Amino acid sequence: MKDIRKVYYPDIVAIKSATFSLLEGEIHAIAGENGAGKTTLMKVLFGLEKPDKGEIFFKGEKTSIHSPTDAMRRGIGMVHQHFMLLDNMTVADNIVLGMEPKKHGLYDYIKACDLTEELGKRFDMAIDPRLKISQLTVGMKQKVEIMKVLAREAKIIILDEPTAVLTPQETKELFHQLKLLKKDNFTIIIITHKLREIKEICDRVTIMKSGSIIDTFDVDKISVEEISKRMVGYDFDLSNEKSKLRPGEIILDVNNVSLEVDGKKRLDNISFSIRERQVLGVVGVEGNGQKELSDVLNGEINSFTGDIYIDGVSLKGMKVLDIRDRGIAYIPEDRMKDGANLNGNIFESAIALKSKDKAYRKGMFLKVKKLDDFTGDLIDDYGVKCNSKYDIVKSLSGGNIQKIVSAREIFEAKRILIANQPTRGIDIGAVMTLHEKIKKLQSEDKGILLISSDLKEIYDLAESVIVLYEGKIVARIDDIKEVSEEQLGRYMLGIDKMQEEAVL
């Protein structure tokens, strides 16, 4: 693949320019943080996305891949991160979908089962073809996805974050499988951020960061630390003056919270607290429990064990509105779907919380002028670039939308602000504005939970940090400045784990 570029409307550059090559018979890792562009690049290879620029060469010949069918014809198969399976149908049904065997014009289910069993024998992946997908474990579901690809005679297999949902045992099985395939001269691409695994089975690794390819390395010639450094690190400048605020009383207290979803523990015995004037950072590679933590804190998920207290009052079982009334504001991770009304105008998204405030309305009538001024202040204060307060939100850039969402929440945060990936994918100017506002909030005796996979941001804003890995807190850090970047990376990637003695 040469010089590939992909821009999503209106201004999200998923891939700036990517060039890399794949050797036959190797297991090649594409590593990088979330948003680095790895999945997009592979989607281009598999024909699910069309690149805006660039070329693909197959065995020296220039080709273009317009659709998954094209890709499959060339022997490329993809196992997606979110399974594309039909839950109510059997393993055999799913595997032969699109190439169903027929007998007298009717679907030959028996032949489908036979095919599945043959496949299973050939590649040592036996699964009872008559089981329904809904009855399978996640590991088995993934096997089915791989068998789907093999059934179509793929020679190049792309796996997107295959171990994200697997238990360690299942991961071992998967790797065994992949090694067997490699022996059979299959070429495998693994999209991942799990370093240990890269080291374990890959031959070469290509590292991507922020839409560009950093470089390709032979795995046995590079250390884990060096990969992690290129993947997550950056050259940060510690001369940044951090506020010398001393934390005060505990506002939010999280006590032994655990959450199990679909048999897997998404949160495992989480305990921490947030104090006044404290910014607590939560770091970790995305997918290690951050989403579940914020869902539990804002009232979206109520089925957790353990308890959460704000100013001494238990939050368990409370509705979203009540939790907000208690003083918790929340910048959501999915700002487009949860944070704003894309089809409406800025005014409407900005006043979502203030509209309930008695000071801004007379009975059921909104004090429109006052809310208007509020919106105007918000726009000016945060430097939202727009033509008017009534611009349709959809037409703004991602950064500006996030400014509106964050501004609204920060204004409303009376005790705690939970910021989940607040500056992901937005421009430097917007980032600096938001950081400034968060620091101001901190100085106003509020507490802030900052969930972020951007280490620079964590270093800039937070002092105390907890590291999440597979739903557990694997490290509690009092002062992030005292931990080296390498060490932090090792915590994040599950290589190291702090002993449980320090309590925040």
Add this chain to the structure above:
Amino acid sequence: MNSFWDLFSSVNFYVTIISLATPLIFASMAALISNKAGVVNISIEGTMLVSALVGAIFSTLFNSAIMGILFACLAGVFLGYIFALSTIKLRTNEILVGIALNILAAGLVVFIIYALTGNKSDYSSVPLKTISIPLLRDIPIIGEIFFNSLNLLVYLAIVIVIVMSFFLKKTVLGIRIRSVGMNAKAVDSIGVDSEKVKIIALLIAGGLAGLGGAYMSIGFMSSFNTGMIAGRGFIGLAAEAIGAGIPYVTALFAVVFGLVNAFSLTAQTITGINIPYELLNTLPYVVTIIGLVVFAVIKKRRNKNNV
């Protein structure tokens, strides 16, 4: 004047039940296959209306009930195609397309009748003859009901329920239709065009709705009138929802509806019941709402238990 027993023991009553269930079976099967493909097909009512008229017209044109049925079915397929194009290719909200097609149908039928006859509400047809099967018709009671009083479309409806069940499970197309309804993305990802599959499903649905319309003007009555569908297309949707996608259960509700409808038509003759016929006419609709509510409550309880 009869008593309850007289009513329930009369052969005619059961024949009426089956006759009234038949259009519902067609409508609900149309709704079923649309739903399997993941589409809420609001246009069944309008399709049935137009097809009923087309059937009546062509049956008199060719002086053959069968020809009428054939053209009605084709009209249904055509309208199904328009629905498919609008919702899938033009991406119009399904409900709005349904409203548009129903308005269109209501006006279109009056327009056509007027253009052809100068009156504005009725059009006669060549009705379907009752089929009488020798030997089987001599079986006591059952024979009289099932083999001496029904017409071709009724038998066709029953066959369609069986075929539908078989089609969805055992044919490649049926499986693909179900797959598209379950997870269209999964289907696209292995190279099968989910849009094309949906369109085929809607064409089949249109044809079934067409047969339902044909039954009303050719099989059940011997003429078309503009109010004859009376919501059956929508009740078909409700039947499909209650039947939870299982053809036999859906057909069962159709029979229940037939029962209630038959009862509301004949209850007036029962001594002791003095309910006026207008209020009796509300029964089928009330039962449908109750059915939907009961089904929703059951679904809610089941979801609560699963979490």
Add this chain to the structure above:
Amino acid sequence: MKKTLIDFFKIKGFSLQKFIFESLKTIMAILIAYLIAIIIILFVSDNPSESIYWFIIGPFSNIMEFGELIKKAVPLMFAGIAACVIVKANQFNLFTEGAFYIGGLAAALIAIYIKLPAVLAVIAALVGGGIVAALFGYIPSKLKSSLNVNEFVSSIMLNFIVLWIGVYLISNVVIDEVSGDTATKIIPEISKLKVLISGTNITYGLLIVIGIIILVKIFFSRTLPGYEIKMTGDNQRFAKFSGINVERRVVMAQVLGIFIAGVGGAAEILSNYHRFNWKTLPGFGFDGFMVTIIAKNKPLFVPLAALFIGYLRAGADLMAFNSDVAQEVVAIIQGVIILLIASERFFSSSFFKRLLDNYKERRNHKRMDVMKNE
């Protein structure tokens, strides 16, 4: 002057480009629909040019006809604003149809059997019609919000139920034995809506509906419940996230809309009928949804959309009266218009982009073929 006008609109979030684009889309849809209708008329009519004249020019030919146009538009405005409120919450409760019916009946009965002084009598009949309708309309809305029962089907069932109840009442219970007609007694003059503009049949109903439309506009742009309904309709996840009680708002929007439809039915009966004698559903319910679609769901555009449909109907009536084409041809136009206007892809930016892409691809293939041959 021109610059400040543009600035003024810019402040209100008005985009000239977008407005022109959207209007073009509506106009294109209407033109295509008319084209289809004209083709049909050419087919069907023995004297197509006369038919088309009456259809298109007819309603403007004199004051009386123009008055007919407006008179036809009034119930459409009621139905349209009712549907607008419901669609703002992204619901599709079609009981507006039954609401019109039962609202009219209730108003007639109140007027006949409850003696009140002048203005009070009219108000009681109108509001009473709305309340009765709303009571019925509450059922499908609550079923939707609590049990997630599809409000479309349940509301249509309710339409039939309410119709039969009404027919029963006017055939048996409140029938005017003297006249022998299947209808109520004569509605007392004191309760009727008087003519507004002499020389026409336009009554005070017009003022009432315009008043309601203005109230609805204020409701949505200046009140908290109106705002919350809008947010619920636009993005339920966002609404929930902001703490809005989505279930309550969903019910509220539907009940309000049904109430308005009930008042509309009442106004229609009190304006134009001596007795209540409807034996079938009047058809305004579905029409209302069509009006609000053409009005892009904006309250202030509803009268315009209603006037357009009124014009359409008046023209069809004149054509039917003066030539040999049935007035139902409008149904065809209406159906096509809805299909095209409500389509996301018709005449949208992606529509043109795809046309462009298709063209580019075809050119590329030709080029590749040429290259292959070389």
